[in-house]
Amino acid sequence: MDNIEEMTGLSKEYLENWGRAHEASQNLRQSFGSSGLLDDGEDYPEQYGGRYINDKGKLVVLVVGDVDTAKAEIEKRAKSGDVIYKTCEYSYRMLTETMDEINLYMQENPISAVEGIFNLAMLMDTENRVVVYLAEFSQERIDEFKEKVSSAPCIEFVKSSGKNVDTINVNPGAGIVATGGSISVGYRVNRISADGILTAAHGATSTTPGSNGITIF
Numbered sequence: 354m355d356n357i358e359e360m361t362g363l364s365k366e367y368l369e370n371w372g373r374a375h376e377a378s379q380n381l382r383q384s385f386g387s388s389g390l391l392d393d394g395e396d397y398p399e400q401y402g403g404r405y406i407n408d409k410g411k412l413v414v415l416v417v418g419d420v421d422t423a424k425a426e427i428e429k430r431a432k433s434g435d436v437i438y439k440t441c442e443y444s445y446r447m448l449t450e451t452m453d454e455i456n457l458y459m460q461e462n463p464i465s466a467v468e469g470i471f472n473l474a475m476l477m478d479t480e481n482r483v484v485v486y487l488a489e490f491s492q493e494r495i496d497e498f499k500e501k502v503s504s505a506p507c508i509e510f511v512k513s514s515g516k517n518v519d520t521i522n523v524n525p526g527a528g529i530v531a532t533g534g535s536i537s538v539g540y541r542v543n544r545i546s547a548d549g550i551l552t553a554a555h556g557a558t559s560t561t562p563g564s565n566g567i568t569i570f
Contacts, residue, residue, distance in 0.1 A: 363410075370410030377412050377433035378404055384430035398426055402441035403448065403478035415441035415481055441481040443507040451483045451505040452476050458502045470498050472513040486513035 363371075381404060386396045400423040402415030412435065416423045420438045428434050455474045459467050471494075473486040483505070487494050490512035498510070 364408075367408065367410035371406065373433065373435055374406045374410055374412035377431040377436065378406065380432045381414075381427070381430050397444070397446045397449075398423065398430075399444060399446075401427070401445050402443060402481050403445045405478045407437070411435070411437050413437045413439055415439050415445075415478070417441055417444050443481055447505065447507055448476050448481070448483055451503055451507055454503040454505070455483070455485070470494060470501065472515070480509070481507075482509045483507055484509050484511060486511055488513050 384396070400417045400419075402417050404412060404414045407413050412431070412433075414427050414431075414436050416427075416438055417440070420440060424436075424438065427438075428436060452474070468488060471485050471487050475484055477484050485498065485508055487498070487510055490510070495510050498508075
């Protein structure tokens with residue numbers, strides 16, 4: 354345990370709680386009809402506003418309105434009563450529908466048109482908002498976004514620090530170099546909030562330093 358704490362920088366309390374919280378979170382996700390690793394389900398309860406695991410490793414579920422009326426269904430879906438509840442303003446259904454609107458605009462318009470209005474948009478469960486990063490932060494650009502993309506009330510506009518720049522390609526099939534030789538990425542994984550990749554065991558030993566400062570555990 355101490356070695357994992359040192360590697361991840363996470364507290365003992367977080368590590369002890371995370372397993373139960375993650376299992377309950379996955380039970381919730383699957384109950385919504387989500388497939389794979391994505392939150393792409395549609396069976397969201399009316400009061401459900403999102404979820405996240407806090408800095409203590411506990412599952413937090415956001416609820417619109419009265420928490421007491423939502424607890425029974427959430428705990429049934431999560432198969433756990435070890436849940437922290439917080440009230441929020443917007444339902445998860447509204448948040449996902451808003452992201453769908455934004456993604457549709459990005460798909461149907463050239464990159465130049467999209468970047469002229471905004472650089473990035475993301476659903477932030479912890480904030481119960483869809484955050485849109487504007488290349489030019491002004492009321493004029495906000496109004497333009499609302500007119501052309503979405504005017505949903507759950508959107509928060511912030512100033513962008515610039516375009517996203519990929520510093521390394523870790524897409525499936527991409528090659529990376531480690532002391533054990535050249536290997537390829539299977540797919541992205543996450544363990545105890547530490548991002549990583551899945552690859553063949555013979556490609557690198559534990560804690561092997563790879564290219565671009567990546568360490569393979």
